[in-house]
Amino acid sequence: MTVMEDFEDEIRRKVSDVLKAQGAQDVQIVTEFSQMEGVDVAVPCFSMAKALRKAPQAIADGLAKELVPDGLISSVSAVNGYLNFTIDPEALVKGTLDEILEKGRDYGHRAPSGLRVNVEHTSTNPTGPIHVGRARNPIIGDTLARALRRCGHEVTTEYYVNDVGKQVVVLTWGVENVPDDVAAEEAAEHAAKAGGTEKERDKPDHRLVANYRVANRYLESDEKVQGEISDMLRRFEAGDSEVIGTVRRTAEMMLGGLKETLSSINVELDRYTWESGYIADGSARKVVDDLKKSKYAGSTDDGAWYVDLKDFGVQGKNTKFTFTRSDGTTLYTTRDLAYHLDKFTRSDRVIDVLGEDQKLGSKQLCSALEILGSEKMPEPLFYAFVSLPEGKMSTRKGVVVYLDDLVEEAVARAYGEIKSRRQDMPEERMREIATVIGVGAIRYNIVRVQPEKQFVFRWEDALNFDGNSGPYVQYVHARACSMLRKAGEFERCTNPAELDDEYEARLIRVLSRYPSVLLQAGEGKAVHQLPAYAHELASAFNQFYSKVNVLKAETGRDARLTLVECTRTVLADVLDCMGIGAPEEM
């Protein structure tokens, strides 16, 4: 419990007591942070108006009259239908700072809930490198996972690897059959088309995707290749262990490259689950058997099975959700059902981070789970697609920006910045910090916007290091570290009498809100609140910094240094929650 939470509790309790004394039971009392100057928490009285049959302002007036400021409440007033409360400023200062000092990097984190939460994210097909369109997925997913851990949950992150189906078979055929020189030529040509932003890389995903492109091209025109691939696909479907093994090995090679990319942006997943596993262990088959028994099931003349979802709110000309082909083999969605049932045995909550093209699929999945009698349902988190100013990303047309290229560019840019301001720093250290800054800029820029909004990728935004950016926040952290380094030994002091400047008070107020921001980001699945908060905190610190002397303070130096230390602690944690490093110098 933080001071702010105690404060809100106290308000709710006291307002409720007064209402009960006035004969009103069971009235919902909501508290909210106020933007009004001089008001900390407000209770809007509008929603009580109907139940109490009184005007909002009259309710607020009545309550304000009965409530005597004591405890954490230092003042009460009624304005425009709001009951406004001010927290005892001394308690806020002392309570917030003491708690940060005591908990350190755990400030704002909740006690263990015992809840197991599974966050599936990324799960891109292992057929090519990750481009910035897809990058929204790992960045949102990883950030959400970090926020949920701070909410006290036991979080497992998971990547569902698609090693079944035509795409991976085509890839595998390409890797086995396309001559090295043809693939190399394709890679060079593709890089040239991308206009120099893209480089040839010796990395499995970039190497193998050339074979994949060539194979796809052959597939369009060459009958011999078409025959070979469909034969391979047939053997794959029939359970030919040789083909299955080859495909799996190819997918693993590709995945190795993808993992490298993810790791470069600080995304490490706890678990990789292979789609083919659900065929091998018979669980996809069991889903088929169970669905066939349902009253919604039916089959076409040639033997394909479906469930009709028209009673489940699925709209459109075709409400049939097919779960077996006419030859009896399973489909992607059938295996996805088995996958979700598996996840439910391992977790209490299951979150899927998905592109918005999966909306219908996800709804169908839920309906089918309902038919199967599942008590748990996945919670999908959808994000809209990322496009380029020139239009949709397309690997084939060369209209694509690979995440590896973006990272490289951002790091190079950060390196240039450091080099221009720091002549004293060793080369290796500059490189190290440039990586942290470049990656920070990218993650911050992408997590900044609400997932459901379309996102147009622009180099100048992604490489922006000013204002509302990762590097801005990192810079403030580095600056705070520098001050603490220079300060040397000091005695921690949280005496409110020494922290009564308006800039100090504002900064502390922002610090006090961190726990509620983590809650919104995690439980509310609103990860875009994190960069907004980080920027607000960093900005409040910069204002404080420009107006108040710390190292040269005549009085209250220790208290100010303590405030600097607390800010640094929270900045480091909010950055970490976004998967962004907090360098001590830059």
Added chain:
RNA sequence: GGCCCCGUAGGGUAGGGGAUUAUCCUGGUGGACUUCGGAACCAUCGACUCGGGUUCGAAUCCCGGCGGGGCCGCCA
């Protein structure tokens, strides 16, 4: 054809029924400061897609246009 998202200053973006000042960044303009690290600080300019409706009150909810995106496979 049907369904689902989104539309906020020149560009980007927060708020997603309420407080006669709608957030933040960028951009423009103008400042302060011999700095505890200027990737900074201050001031100023500039916006709720349109039309109806619900409501004491709408950027916010409902209906309809317009614009952008997505989906409607025995693909994954």
